[in-house]
Structures are given as structure tokens and as C-alpha cells.
Amino acid sequence: METNEKKQLSYELGPIRPPSEAYSLLIRATRNCPWNKCRFCHTYKGRKFEMRSVDEIEADIYTAKVMKDRMAEVALQTSTDIKEVAGRLLADPPSEGFRNVALWLYAGGENVFLQDANSLLMKTDDLVEVLRFLKVTFPGVKRITSYGRSQTANRKKPEELARLSEAGLSRLHLGLESGYDPLLLYMDKGVTAEEHVKGGRKVVQSGISLSEYVILGLGGKQMSEEHATHTAGVLNEIGPDFIRVRxxxxxxxxxxxEDIQSLKFVMATDEEIVKEERKLIVSLECNSNFVSDHISNLLPELEGRLPDDKDGMLAVIARFEALSPDEKANFIVGRRINVYSSLDDMKDPRRHEVAERVKKKLSRDNRLDQNEIFALMEDFI
Ligand code: SF4
Structure with a gap:
């Protein structure tokens, strides 16, 4: 493949995808967020929402195919497999598009994620056309997923969602964030708990797998308890396949x-958020996979199938809560500087020592300064 040719080949990419889609082929279906008002979200602030035409999206899919074909040709010429060629290209990709396609192929080339914040806003016919084109262009694709909003899902007719499912839309990631109406209103989420339930249930009934995102700590100190119980209540009514917490x-x-600066909103501490998460898990009665696949979560090992794994998850929380105040602070720091990925990592003396040293730096009068922890967490987004 000639260098100039590689440089010319590129296509448009949006800013984010869910952690579970880290190795997916990313195809930008729309630009930015049509709502863009949530107080806890910075991702698309200052950027205007735009629909993309089906032609534009399909041109990007075609470019991704050309990139894949080029790598397949090199594999053939050098008697290696496409994974190896993709792996080598990742060391110095000529464009972000090439990097994305190479990473996707390196991981097996099975999943596609449609960016940005709400692909459901596309006309159903258009989205069906894009899904079909994806399937025809990449017949080996097994999963196609996208972000959406509950309100938009609720506005689609059941037969429209069923058509999307048939055309290949395997999963929707909806930002539930909370099931507590006063908190949804305060955060300007633009949706009520009832609309979350209606939209979520419609997705479940359509056969599209549903992943609901919950933000731990969103209620701050003031609304923590209500946030946990009402969120569980809404999730129990929806019964999503996945509950993903961050x-x-x-x-x-x-x-x-601004609200934090003016003390209108007071952030909950890690220990308070663990209590909130316990309340959430205790109150969940749905059959769902509980997933903690975001670096911002203090206890990433809180994962499992509900209800079967509930006791095991509560045992993890009990283990954290039984730590002495000093060891709790050590774990919190170790987790926030990413030297721990589980409670068991505290048994490693080297990691423990690193966390202990940083803990001392972040403490005043022998107490961990929570503001320093919040500052560390800014790097997670
Ligand atoms: S709807 Fe989603 S992407 Fe849009 S502002 Fe809210 S959280 Fe951000």
C-alpha cells in the first residue's frame, strides 16, 4: 500500500463510544447531541447537532471497506493474516480512520458502533438502509449497536423498532442516569422516569438488546438515597439486558x-457512593447483567448476573466497608491513581506502598482531602 494512498483514505469519527465498544468499527451516523443540555455532560457542549445523509454515512462505510481490503491485500502478498497486518499498522496509523479499522480487525472485526448521541433520531427508513448497507458490506459483522435517548425510543412505533431489529440493530445504549424525577429535572436530562420506563420497555419488546447507563453519585449528598431507590424501581420495570454503572x-x-462552586450541589464521597450502590443493588429485582466497565467506578469487581450474583456483589461491598479508615483511604487513592483494579490488589506490597505514598501527599491533618480525589477523577472523562 502506497503511503500517499493511505494518507488520502480517511472518514469521519465522533468523539466517544461506550467502553464495551472499544474495539468496534465506529461509524458516525449523526453529529453531536440533539439535546445537549444535561448538566453533568460536557461531551458535545458548544457543538451543533447535525443529521448526516445516508449517502455520507454509506461513503464512510465504503471507505472503511477499502481500508480493510488494502490490509487483506498486504496479508495475501506477505503470506500473513489480516490481524497481523492490522497489528503492525496500529504502531503508526496514517489516519484516525485507519487506526479504527486496524484496531477493529485486530480484535476480530465483529462489532460496529454507530456514533453520536442519538442515532434513533434518524428516519427509520434511513437507519434501516444504513444497517442493511453495513451488513452487505461487512457480512462477518455480528453486532451493531448505538446510543439513543429514551424519549426518542418512546416516540418510535413498535413496528419501527422491530424493523430496526430485523435490519441488524443488535443493541441500544440508553442513558438512564437516574430514575428519580426531581434529579432528572435538576440535571436537565429532558426525560421523566415514566418516559424512561416506556422507552426502555419498547426497546426490550422489540428484540433489540438494551443497555441502560446509571451514574452513581449523580444525586450528590442531597439526593443519594432517592436516586438509588427510584433508579432501581425504574430498572425493575424495564428489565434491561445490561445495567452499566459509571x-x-x-x-x-x-x-x-458552577453548582458545585456555589455549593448548590455537594458531591458525594466515595464511601457515600458505595452505600448508594449497595442500596441500588439491594433494590434491584430485575434479571439483568450488572456491569461496572468504567474506570470511574471505585469497585469494578461489582459485576454479575442479577439476581443470582447479588449476594456475592454485596459481599464485595461489605469487604470494602470492613476496611479500617486508613486502609479505605489507601484503596480509594490506589484506585483513583489506577494502581488497583480490585480489593485483592491491596495485598500486593508494591502497589500498596505506591498508594500509601500518594495518600500522604493528598492528606491534610492525616485525613484524605476529598477534593484531591475529585480532581484525580476529572482525568477519567
Ligand atoms: S443526552 Fe447524552 S450526550 Fe446529550 S447532553 Fe445528555 S448525557 Fe450528554
Whole structure:
């Protein structure tokens, strides 16, 4: 493959995808977020929402195929497999598009994620056309997923969602965030608990797998308890396949930052959020996979199939809560500087020592400064 040719080949990519889609082929179906008001979200602030035409999206899919074909040709010429060629290209990819396709092929080339915040806003016919084109262009693709909003899902007719499912839309990731109406209103989420339930249930009934995102700590100190119980209540009514938790992290680009400065909103501490998560898990009665696949979560080992794994998950929380105050602080710091990925990692003397040293730096009068922890967490978003 000639260098100039590689440089010319590129296509448009959006800014984010869910952690579970880290190795997916990313295809930008729309640009930015049509709502863009949530106080806890900075991702698309200052950027205008735009629909993309089916032609534009299909041109990007075709470019990704050309990239794949080029790598397949090199594999043939050098008697290696496409994974190896993709792996080598990852060391110095000529464009972000090439990097994405190479990473996708290196991971097996099975999944596709449609960016940005709400592909469901596309006309159903258009989205069906894009899904069909993807399937025809990449027959080996097994899963196609996208972000969506509950309200938009609720506005689609059941037969429209069923058509999307038949055309290959395997999973929707919806941002539930909370099931507590006063908190949804305060955060300007633009959706009520009832709309979350209606939209989520419609997706479940359509046969599209549903992944609901919950933000731990979103209620701050003031609404923590209500956030946990009402969120569980909404999830119990929906029964999604996946409940994915992440923890509130705030940076200056979020409107919520001003509320924190003016003390209108008070962030919950890690220990308070663990209590909130316990309440959430205790109150969940649905059959769902509980997933902690975000670096912001203090206890990533809180994962399992509900209800069967509930006791095991509560045992992890009990183990954290039984730590002495000093060891709790050590774990919190170790987790926030990413030297721990589970409670068991504390048994490693080297990691423990690193966390202990940083803990001392972040402490005042022998107490961990929570603001330093919040500052560390800004790097997670
Ligand atoms: S959380 Fe989702 S709906 Fe809200 S502003 Fe961000 S991208 Fe848009």
C-alpha cells in the first residue's frame, strides 16, 4: 500500500463510544447531541447537532471497506493474516480512520458502533438502509449497536423498532442516569422516569438488546438515597439486558461545575457512593447483567448476573466497608491513581506502598482531602 494512498483514505469519527465498544468499527451516523443540555455532560457542549445523509454515512462505510481490503491485500502478498497486518499498522496509523479499522480487525472485526448521541433520531427508513448497507458490506459483522435517548425510543412505533431489529440493530445504549424525577429535572436530562420506563420497555419488546447507563453519585449528598431507590424501581420495570454503572466525575466544561462552586450541589464521597450502590443493588429485582466497565467506578469487581450474583456483589461491598479508615483511604487513592483494579490488589506490597505514598501527599491533618480525589477523577472523562 502506497503511503500517499493511505494518507488520502480517511472518514469521519465522533468523539466517544461506550467502553464495551472499544474495539468496534465506529461509524458516525449523526453529529453531536440533539439535546445537549444535561448538566453533568460536557461531551458535545458548544457543538451543533447535525443529521448526516445516508449517502455520507454509506461513503464512510465504503471507505472503511477499502481500508480493510488494502490490509487483506498486504496479508495475501506477505503470506500473513489480516490481524497481523492490522497489528503492525496500529504502531503508526496514517489516519484516525485507519487506526479504527486496524484496531477493529485486530480484535476480530465483529462489532460496529454507530456514533453520536442519538442515532434513533434518524428516519427509520434511513437507519434501516444504513444497517442493511453495513451488513452487505461487512457480512462477518455480528453486532451493531448505538446510543439513543429514551424519549426518542418512546416516540418510535413498535413496528419501527422491530424493523430496526430485523435490519441488524443488535443493541441500544440508553442513558438512564437516574430514575428519580426531581434529579432528572435538576440535571436537565429532558426525560421523566415514566418516559424512561416506556422507552426502555419498547426497546426490550422489540428484540433489540438494551443497555441502560446509571451514574452513581449523580444525586450528590442531597439526593443519594432517592436516586438509588427510584433508579432501581425504574430498572425493575424495564428489565434491561445490561445495567452499566459509571461514577459522577465533574470538570469545568460541565454546567454542574458552577453548582458545585456555589455549593448548590455537594458531591458525594466515595464511601457515600458505595452505600448508594449497595442500596441500588439491594433494590434491584430485575434479571439483568450488572456491569461496572468504567474506570470511574471505585469497585469494578461489582459485576454479575442479577439476581443470582447479588449476594456475592454485596459481599464485595461489605469487604470494602470492613476496611479500617486508613486502609479505605489507601484503596480509594490506589484506585483513583489506577494502581488497583480490585480489593485483592491491596495485598500486593508494591502497589500498596505506591498508594500509601500518594495518600500522604493528598492528606491534610492525616485525613484524605476529598477534593484531591475529585480532581484525580476529572482525568477519567
Ligand atoms: S448525557 Fe447524552 S443526552 Fe445528555 S447532553 Fe450528554 S450526550 Fe446529550
Amino acid at each position: 461514577t459522577l466525575c465533574v470538570n469545568k466544561r460541565m454546567p454542574l461545575h
